[in-house]
Amino acid sequence: NxxxxxxxxxxxxxxxxxxxxxxxxxxxxxxxxxxxxxxxxxxxxxxxxxxxxxxxxxxxxxxxxxxxxxxxxxxxxxxxxxxxxxxxxxxxxxxxxxxxxxxxxxxxxxxxxxxxxxxxxxxxxxxxxxxxxxxxxxxxxxxxxxxxxxxxxxxxxxxxxxxxxxxxxxxxxxxxxxxxxxxxxxxxxxxxxxxxxxxxxxxxxxxxxxxxxxxxxxxxxxxxxxxxRPDTIFVANFIGTSNLFEGSIDGAAIKLADGSAVAFDGACSPQENGRATALIRPENFSLVGSSRFSGALDIIREQVVFAGSSFEILGRTPSGRKVTATVPGSERARIPAIEENSAVTLHYDPATVHLIYDTASQG
Ligand code: ADP
Ligand code: MG
The missing domain is CATH 3.40.50.300 (P-loop containing nucleotide triphosphate hydrolases)
Structure with a gap:
């Protein structure tokens, strides 16, 4: 029909x-x-x-x-x-x-x-x-x-x-x-x-x-x-800004090559090689950890951009992967402590981490 x-x-x-x-x-x-x-x-x-x-x-x-x-x-x-x-x-x-x-x-x-x-x-x-x-x-x-x-x-x-x-x-x-x-x-x-x-x-x-x-x-x-929930890396990158972390599935986390890990919550269906890419959208990060925001990712801050209702924090993981976080304006009190080249811990709710199993575009 x-x-x-x-x-x-x-x-x-x-x-x-x-x-x-x-x-x-x-x-x-x-x-x-x-x-x-x-x-x-x-x-x-x-x-x-x-x-x-x-x-x-x-x-x-x-x-x-x-x-x-x-x-x-x-x-x-x-x-x-x-x-x-x-x-x-x-x-x-x-x-x-x-x-x-x-x-x-x-x-x-x-x-x-x-x-x-x-x-x-x-x-x-x-x-x-x-x-x-x-x-x-x-x-x-x-x-x-x-x-x-x-x-x-x-x-x-x-x-x-x-x-x-x-x-x-x-x-x-x-x-x-x-x-x-x-x-x-x-x-x-x-x-x-x-x-x-x-x-x-x-x-x-x-x-x-x-x-x-x-x-x-x-x-x-x-x-x-x-x-x-993009199915492929191409879709994730084409729509909006994506933070992508490729690694091997280990329990409820993706282990990255640099030794850090991205936690996820929920089922995963690993490929035969046991690998997957975790997607975290910028707005799913917070500077504040909690029982819900239990995931943590350490980055080195490169730039902070004030965008009215929110702040954009641009940085890199220790292994050099670019990360973009958009944190709400309500977290402004924490921003002054974030100086250039300082270490920042970004928190996230593992339930908002989406896994992509896309062999074609991984590498
Ligand atoms: P889009 O609308 O997404 O920009 P098109 O459907 O116009 O893409 O084109 C798809 C592909 O087919 C492109 O590589 C384009 O160069 C090619 N193509 C489209 N029309 C013709 C045509 N009449 N002759 C030769 N190549 C064409
Ligand atoms: Mg066209």
Whole structure:
């Protein structure tokens, strides 16, 4: 009952340097109805190719795509029940805003009075009431992006694809559009597949995030799970700041090469070689130990940065591993004692330590 189902989807391009670029490698993906799903990953990881295999602009080399229960693998783009909003939203320059937005209805043969009503409704939805008669060059970039969005949703598709639609906007506008888009998606009750390379944007907006690298979905999960429990080192490093400690599992701790240890709480499923990587997010450190914050890690402080509600402490373990800790402003009384090159003990709750078993990226 998924709105989109991809099975073993593969796509390769001829590389300019000769050989092949594998843009998608046997991708399996199910997108739920009414879901805000984000494809997140660095440039060149295959995000646009994945979208284009859904809207039909890219033909797969292997595998299948289903939209709303129908196998569309061989169906041409114009016959697929899906709309796309592009990064460069290219409005028709010689048409008014109203004509741009109503274009799909005109093609469908919807009568004029009905059309005008639906144009007015959808413009109201994106906050552009009354701008029907303006030209695309008489409105701002942010307004043009909303027009592109209105144009894409007026025919009420069940599925909307958005390829980095906010990347051309400045930071403030981008932030307010993030919230508006999310609200709009839940009001419309349609599925969005949204592409971004911005992890903050993905965490803010999504019901689920698919993290891509090298044409492979590394992890598909809710934002919280992606952040707290990344499956791979790549995902841990790509989302947020990570302190990673690789070593061998010894009881309820990871023993590091330098003799120190990171405690964890809960089950572990060691690999055959008994190794794992412990992840501690910066905000899970404290300068104060307690029965709960029973884990301790000694570092040499290099820098302390005041960030308003918190302090960032940058340092290294005795063996030289970089560590970043974000401690709450309430611990400010302890900060003056932390001089440059002084030893600092960072405390953590072993229950917040996450283990990654990722043979591929360990070394
Ligand atoms: P993203 O959108 O994540 O930046 P793309 O899907 O555009 O990534 O590209 C994935 C890979 O496929 C990249 O290495 C890119 O250079 C390559 N690629 C995409 N489209 C083409 C094309 N039309 N011809 C050749 N290579 C392409
Ligand atoms: Mg792209």
């Amino acid at each position: 998924a709105i989109v189902r991809m099975e073993q989807a593969s796509k390769a391009f001829d590389s300019p340097e000769g050989g092949k670029v594998h843009a998608l490698r046997s991708v399996n993906l199910e997108v739920r109805r009414n879901e805000f799903l984000t494809l997140l990953g660095p440039s060149g990881c295959g995000k646009t190719t994945l979208l284009q295999s859904i809207n039909g602009f890219a033909e797969l080399d292997g595998g299948a795509v289903h939209i709303d229960g129908e196998d569309v693998t061989k169906v041409p783009p114009y016959r697929r029940k899906v709309n796309t909003v592009f990064q460069n939203y290219a409005l028709f320059p010689h048409m008014t805003i109203g004509q741009n937005v109503g274009y799909a209805l005109e093609v469908e043969g919807v009568g004029k009075s009905q059309r005008l009503k639906r144009i007015a409704d959808v413009l109201a939805l994106v906050g552009l009431s009354g701008l029907e008669d303006r030209g695309p060059r008489q409105i701002s970039g942010g307004q043009q992006q909303r027009v592109a969005l209105a144009r894409a949703i007026i025919a009420r598709p069940k599925l909307l694809l958005l390829d980095e639609p906010l990347s051309a906007l400045d930071k403030n506008l981008r932030h307010s559009m993030q919230i508006e888009l999310k609200t709009l998606q839940s009001e419309l009750g349609i599925s969005f597949i949204f592409v971004t390379h911005d992890q903050q944007e993905a965490l803010t907006m999504s019901d689920r995030i698919a993290v891509l690298q090298g044409g492979i979905i590394q992890q598909l999960d809710a934002p919280r799970a992606i952040y707290d």
